[in-house]
Amino acid sequence: MKRFVIVALALMALMSCAESGQKKIVSFDDVISMRRSIRDFDASKSVSKAEVRAVIAAAQEAPSWTNSQPSRYYVAMSPGKVQAVREVIGDRNKRNTEGASALIVSTFVRGLSGFRRGGEPANEVGEGWGAYDNGLSDAHLVLAARAMGFDTLIMGARDADALRSIFDIPEEETIMAVIALGYRASDPERPFRKPLDEILKFF
Numbered sequence: 001m002k003r004f005v006i007v008a009l010a011l012m013a014l015m016s017c018a019e020s021g022q023k024k025i026v027s028f029d030d031v032i033s034m035r036r037s038i039r040d041f042d043a044s045k046s047v048s049k050a051e052v053r054a055v056i057a058a059a060q061e062a063p064s065w066t067n068s069q070p071s072r073y074y075v076a077m078s079p080g081k082v083q084a085v086r087e088v089i090g091d092r093n094k095r096n097t098e099g100a101s102a103l104i105v106s107t108f109v110r111g112l113s114g115f116r117r118g119g120e121p122a123n124e125v126g127e128g129w130g131a132y133d134n135g136l137s138d139a140h141l142v143l144a145a146r147a148m149g150f151d152t153l154i155m156g157a158r159d160a161d162a163l164r165s166i167f168d169i170p171e172e173e174t175i176m177a178v179i180a181l182g183y184r185a186s187d188p189e190r191p192f193r194k195p196l197d198e199i200l201k202f203f
């Protein structure tokens, strides 16, 4: 009887995965190898607000300088806001984000990561550590999204001033990427990677 209940529950979980169109991700290797920059989103499927919250919660688990957590996220989900953002990311990105459920703007608060209590920079990298932490958060975000069956496109080509006014982003935040979130409509090729020994040196 107990075994029957367990099998029934597993079948129900698999069915709900199939219904929502989510791929079942079984390992971290799958997450890494299946994450790709997607430029062809399926407009017939949408990511919910609760699911976006789960993705951002994963981004929040990223490490940061003295746990200063400088990353901030602004999410466009209403058709009007999504369209407004698509107008300020350039023609190519606009085309490639058609059908995405959400456009997520990632920023970091300056003066936190890489700075001492007194406000002086801890070393020569300065505000670069804020960008570093924001990149780590975004990496968590895109990998968590893939693990949940979603797809992403990180975009650095965007008009920061326009985004600041669309979301009323405070001046003390530096605007980094816009990240499209949705479901892929097709599988892209894996882009070329340099030979490992070109980027790695052991001593």
Ligand SMILES: Cc1cc2nc3c(=O)[nH]c(=O)nc-3n(C[C@H](O)[C@H](O)[C@H](O)COP(=O)(O)O)c2cc1C
Pocket: 035, 036, 037, 038, 039, 093, 096, 153, 154, 155, 156, 157, 158, 177, 191
């Ligand atoms: C900081 C950053 C900025 C990017 N900006 C854009 C962009 O504006 N438009 C775009 O189509 N792709 C953009 N990309 C995606 C890269 O082109 C992509 O990650 C790279 O070609 C490797 O492909 P993959 O992500 O599928 O592995 C960006 C990626 C990063 C990390």
